[in-house]
Amino acid sequence: MSSALIEVRGLQKQYVMGAETVRALRGVDLVIERNEYVAIMGPSGSGKSTFMNLIGCLDTPSAGEYVLNGQPVAGMKDDDLARIRNREIGFVFQTFNLLPRSTALENVELPLVYAGVGKAERKERAAGALGAVELADRLDHRPNELSGGQRQRVAIARALVTRPSIILADEPTGNLDSRTSEEIMALFHRLHAEGQTIIMVTHEPDIAAHADRVVMLKDGIIASDRRQTRVPVGVLAARPESALSEV
Numbered sequence: 001m002s003s004a005l006i007e008v009r010g011l012q013k014q015y016v017m018g019a020e021t022v023r024a025l026r027g028v029d030l031v032i033e034r035n036e037y038v039a040i041m042g043p044s045g046s047g048k049s050t051f052m053n054l055i056g057c058l059d060t061p062s063a064g065e066y067v068l069n070g071q072p073v074a075g076m077k078d079d080d081l082a083r084i085r086n087r088e089i090g091f092v093f094q095t096f097n098l099l100p101r102s103t104a105l106e107n108v109e110l111p112l113v114y115a116g117v118g119k120a121e122r123k124e125r126a127a128g129a130l131g132a133v134e135l136a137d138r139l140d141h142r143p144n145e146l147s148g149g150q151r152q153r154v155a156i157a158r159a160l161v162t163r164p165s166i167i168l169a170d171e172p173t174g175n176l177d178s179r180t181s182e183e184i185m186a187l188f189h190r191l192h193a194e195g196q197t198i199i200m201v202t203h204e205p206d207i208a209a210h211a212d213r214v215v216m217l218k219d220g221i222i223a224s225d226r227r228q229t230r231v232p233v234g235v236l237a238a239r240p241e242s243a244l245s246e247v
Contacts, residue, residue, distance in 0.1 A: 004067075005165060005197055006032040006055060011064035013050050024050040026220035027064070032199065034165075037192045037230075039208035040201045042217035049170075051217060052201045056089055056168050057081045069165050086115055090159025090167045094174035096151045098143045098158075104130060105139040108158045115162065129157040133187060149180035156187065160196075167191065169200040173207055185210045186233045206231075 011028040014021055025047045032038055042048040053059040054066065057073060060081070066074040069088055073081065090111075091097075098107045108126040117125070130136055133153040143151050152172065159167050169188075173181035188210065192198055200211060208214050209231045216224040 003033065004031045005034045005036075005069055006030070006199075007065070007067040008055070009065040011051075011054060011066060012062045013047075013054060013059070014062045023220055025054070025061070028217075028220075028222055030215065030222065030225075032197070035192070035195055035197055037188070037198045037210075037212045038200070039211035039214045040199065040217065041203065041205075041208055041214060042223075043203075045219075046217040047220040048201055048217045052168065052170055052199075055199070056091065057085045086111055086162060088165045090162060090164035092152070092155050092159050092167060092169040092172045094171035096143070096155045096175075098151060098154060100143050103140050103142055104135060104146070104154045104157075107143075107154055108161050111158060111162045125161050126157070129161040130154070132160060133157045147180070148176050149183055152176065152180075152184055153187070156184075156191075160191070165197060167196055167198045169198065171202055172200060173202075173204070181207065182233075189230075189233050
């Protein structure tokens with residue numbers, strides 16, 4: 001039996017737009033092991049957003065196989081995909097996606113509400129997740145009372161609260177300044193050191209430099225898949241023009 005957390009074989013996704021068929025993914029093969037820290041990169045139109053939606057169980061492939069934590073999910077129905085998403089995947093988005101009228105604690109509780117967890121356990125686990133991202137003193141604050149970095153920490157706590165197999169982060173520093181971005185990357189480093197698998201979609205080379213592995217998509221296929229020595233926490237990686245032009 002495979003020890004991989006994610007296995008995709010021949011993954012394809014096609015969209016029909018008017019008279020045109022768009023082949024967003026053209027046959028992707030990828031294996032991600034437990035406790036890997038992977039950055040997915042690629043230019044606009046490369047298929048990286050489509051790939052993220054597929055591995056996040058937000059969409060289904062047109063063809064190919066996808067096995068997540070030993071479960072074949074490529075052919076699952078929407079209700080089954082929703083259960084898998086809630087149990088296996090913690091999402092972190094560029095725009096935070098917090099409920100503006102809810103407190104930090106209530107925002108973090110939300111996935112547990114969907115999972116049917118009782119009120120007392122929900123509050124205990126949500127408070128613990130906020131403590132893990134160093135926001136134990138902000139439980140009752142609403143998003144407009146928090147900085148951008150604090151809002152992203154709330155989003156990360158919400159992703160962690162279900163104890164998922166994977167943190168799937170989509171441009172997690174896209175709305176943050178450089179200093180706050182480094183703080184969020186330092187938090188990801190710590191979560192990875194504690195055993196969390198992290199998959200991060202980004203177009204920024206300095207953010208991808210924090211991962212141990214970079215998968216580059218181009219024209220719907222994997223153009224390169226390389227391992228690297230990550231930059232130290234707190235050190236901004238340089239952004240050479242040549243690297244930026246590639247993504």
